[in-house]
Amino acid sequence: MLHLALYQPDIPQNTGTMLRLAACLGAAVEIIEPAGFDVSDRHLRRSGLDYLDHVAITRHRSWTAFEAWRAEAGIRLVLATTAGALPYTGFRFAPGDCLMVGRESAGVPEAVHAAADARVVIPLKTGMRSLNVAVAAAMILGEAVRQTGGFAPG
Secondary structure, three states, rough: OEEEEOOOOHHHHHHHHHHHHHHHHHHHHEEEOOOOOOHHHHHHHHHHHHHHHOOEEEEEHHHHHHHHHHHHOOOOEEOOOOOEEEHHHHHHOOOOOOEEEEOOOOOOOOOHHHHHOOOEEOOOOOOOOOOOHHHHHHHHHHHHHHHHHHOOOO
16 A cells, blocks of 8 residues: 655645545555644544545654654655656656655755655746645655556546
8 A cells, every 4th residue: 555644734625635635546644743733533524524434544743753653664755845856757656655745835854855765756847836735646646556556446
């Protein structure tokens, strides 16, 4: 199973969109706190609607806790970043990979960049800075699912 990690998300609506995305594509979600809003089950239910019953969500109290979990599980971290050098379509995803997206307001700190096993980018038209984080997650997770055969429409 693929994982979608949300690094300290700022906007509940984007988080809800990514929870729905993960439910529909069969990925687990890792939420790395602190978030910019209350990530209690009640608040997640409001943003994720009825899709939350179809997605495995793990809340990690900190980056350090997430890294300990990842090391124990032997999971490769693929960071989606505007500072990436490799287009996401040129990266070879593997089952079990964890795709991480950063905060809407600030991305991720250098320590997260350094810890990533790979850093991928979505090529954009010259002069454009970035996509909405949920849109970027959808594009890259969709490609990862396609490559790994992790989704069989039905």
